[in-house]
Amino acid sequence: MDDDLISKKELLEITGISYGQLYRWKRKSLIPEDWFIRKSSYTGQETFFPRHKILARVDKIINMKDDLSLDELADVFSPNAGETSLRSIELIECNIVSSLTLDLYVEIQGQQDDFTFDNILCIYILEKLLKSGELSRDEGLMLVRTMEEHYGKLAGKNGELVLIRKMGVSVLFLTESADQMYFDKGVKWVIRLPLASSIEELKLKMNEREEE
Amino acid sequence: MKMSGSRSDSTQLKDLRITGNGSSGGGQYDKVKIMGDSIIHGDVECTLFKCTGTASVEGALKSGSIGCQGNMKVHQGLQGEEISIQGELDVIGDLSAQTLKVNGEIRVEGNLNVEKLKGQGALYISGDCQGEEVIIRGSLDIANMLNGEVIEIKLYGPSRAREIGGGKITITKAITIPFIGKYSPGAYGAMQADSIEGDEIHLENTKAAVVRGRNVTIGSGCEIGFVEYKNEYKQDHGAIVGQYNRI
Numbered sequence: 492m493d494d495d496l497i498s499k500k501e502l503l504e505i506t507g508i509s510y511g512q513l514y515r516w517k518r519k520s521l522i523p524e525d526w527f528i529r530k531s532s533y534t535g536q537e538t539f540f541p542r543h544k545i546l547a548r549v550d551k552i553i554n555m556k557d558d559l560s561l562d563e564l565a566d567v568f569s570p571n572a573g574e575t576s577l578r579s580i581e582l583i584e585c586n587i588v589s590s591l592t593l594d595l596y597v598e599i600q601g602q603q604d605d606f607t608f609d610n611i612l613c614i615y616i617l618e619k620l621l622k623s624g625e626l627s628r629d630e631g632l633m634l635v636r637t638m639e640e641h642y643g644k645l646a647g648k649n650g651e652l653v654l655i656r657k658m659g660v661s662v663l664f665l666t667e668s669a670d671q672m673y674f675d676k677g678v679k680w681v682i683r684l685p686l687a688s689s690i691e692e693l694k695l696k697m698n699e700r701e702e703e
Numbered sequence: 704m705k706m707s708g709s710r711s712d713s714t715q716l717k718d719l720r721i722t723g724n725g726s727s728g729g730g731q732y733d734k735v736k737i738m739g740d741s742i743i744h745g746d747v748e749c750t751l752f753k754c755t756g757t758a759s760v761e762g763a764l765k766s767g768s769i770g771c772q773g774n775m776k777v778h779q780g781l782q783g784e785e786i787s788i789q790g791e792l793d794v795i796g797d798l799s800a801q802t803l804k805v806n807g808e809i810r811v812e813g814n815l816n817v818e819k820l821k822g823q824g825a826l827y828i829s830g831d832c833q834g835e836e837v838i839i840r841g842s843l844d845i846a847n848m849l850n851g852e853v854i855e856i857k858l859y860g861p862s863r864a865r866e867i868g869g870g871k872i873t874i875t876k877a878i879t880i881p882f883i884g885k886y887s888p889g890a891y892g893a894m895q896a897d898s899i900e901g902d903e904i905h906l907e908n909t910k911a912a913v914v915r916g917r918n919v920t921i922g923s924g925c926e927i928g929f930v931e932y933k934n935e936y937k938q939d940h941g942a943i944v945g946q947y948n949r950i
Contacts (some may be wrong), residue, residue, distance in 0.1 A: 499900075500915070500931075500950070509917060511870035511902035514850050518833050536897055 496539040506549045519561045521568055535580050561610045567694045573695060587696050591617035605678055613638040615693045633663045641665050654682035655664045729762055842892060856909055858892025866896050872901040876908040876924060
C-alpha cells in the first residue's frame, strides 16, 4: 500500500512545484479533496497522495496551465458534465468520434439533432472500447443502453464502467466504485473504466475544438 | 459565481419589507429589507438582502449583496456576492461569497469559501476556510484547514487552525499599548497550528509542530517543532525552534 502513496514533500521535490501552487490548485479543485490522505508520522500528521494519480494530474496541470486558465482547467477535471451540445456533423468534423461509431449509436438510439455532453460521452466511450477491441458490437449496444438509462444517476460523481464475462456471457454495469467487488473464479474482469478519465479526455478534445 | 435574477427579470420580482416583528415564508424577491426582528421560514433568493436588527432564515439564502447590522442566522447555507456584516453572522452549512467583510463575529458550521475575506473580530469555522485573500485582525478558530493565496492575520486573541497553507502567510502579533498596573486578558494573541506550509512565511507568536516553506521567517514568541525551508531562513532570538533543515 505504501508504495502507492507519495508524501507531499516528495511530490514537491519530484515535480518542482511549490507549496503555494499546490494549495492554489487545491483551492481551485484541480486536485480532488479525497486525494489528500492524512497519516500520522514522526513529525505529527503528514499528507500523502495516491502516487500515480497525483503525478499524472500535476503533469497535466503543468503542461496545460499556459493554455488554459485555472478555472478552465478545473472544469476539465471536474466530473460534472460540460455544457456544450454538438451536432452530428461537428462531432465528425472535429474528430471527436468516428462516423462508424456515431452510426452505431444512431442505430441504437435513433437520429437526433443535438448531442448533449452525456450523449457524446457515451459515444466517445463506445468508440474507445470498440477500437481497443475489448468490446464487441453487441456489448456496445448494452453499453449505450446502460449509459443512456443510468448515467444520469452517477453524474457529478466519479463512477466506473465495468464489464465482466463468465462462460461467454457478458455483464455490463455502472457503479460508483468497483473497488470492493468480488466474484467467483469463473468471472473475468474485461473492462474497468473510470468515467472521470474519459470525461477529462473528452473535455480536452472539445476544448481543442473551441480553440480552432 | 452565478447569480440568478438578472436585471431584466428582477424588475418583475417584488420586494419584501419587514419592519418591527414579522415573519415570511421566503421565496424569490428583488430586495429584502428587514428592520427589526424577523424569521423567514424557507429559502430566500434575492438581489439584495439588508438587515438591521435580527434575521433568521430557516432555509438557504442566496443573494447578490448582503448587508447586516445586527444579528443574522442562516440555517441551510449562504451564498452571496458581496457580504458585509457588522455584528454577528451564524451559518449552518457552507458560506460562499466573492467578498466578505466582517466587523464582529462569524460562525460557520461548514466550509467558508471566498475570494476576499476581510475581518475584524472573531471567526469560527468547523470545516475549511479558503480564499484568495484572507485578512483578519482578531482571533480565529478553524477546525480543518485555512488555505489562501495571501493570508494575513493580526492576532488579537487566542487562535487555532489545524493546517495553514498557501502562497504568502503572515501572522503577526497585535501592537498593544500596555496599561500600567492593568492586566488585560485576551489582548495578547497567539496562534496554534499543526502545520503551516507556504511559499513566503512570516510568523510571530505562533506555536506549530511543522513549518515548511521557501522563505521562512520565525519571529518572536514562536515555538516551532520543525522547520523546513528552501531558500532563506531567519529566526528571531526570541523564538524557540526545535530543528531546522534546508531541503
